[in-house]
Amino acid sequence: MSRRELLELPPSVDLVTAGRALGIGRTKAYELARAEDFPARVLRLGNTYRVVTADLLRLLGVEEDNAA
Known part of the structure; x- marks a missing residue:
């Protein structure tokens, strides 16, 4: 995902979208979520x-533009 796409995400996203942003596949994302990892x-x-x-943006080191 691009920086712009990340900044346009709603306040919460589904696990598959979050996994995609992190480069984690669907199966692994669910496995980690179930294990609370x-x-x-x-x-x-x-x-x-x-x-x-x-939290996802912070983890990826993406900061919002405060110019708006």
Whole structure:
């Protein structure tokens, strides 16, 4: 994902999108989430996993432009 794509993400993203941003495949992303080892904060909402975008951006070292 490009920096621009990362900055346009909503406040939380699905596990597959977060994995894609990190270069992790779907199966590995779910495996890490189930083991509570995903490198960013994961929210479990019923059977759904959501990753907090702010944590994902911090992990990747992507900072928002404060010019806006």
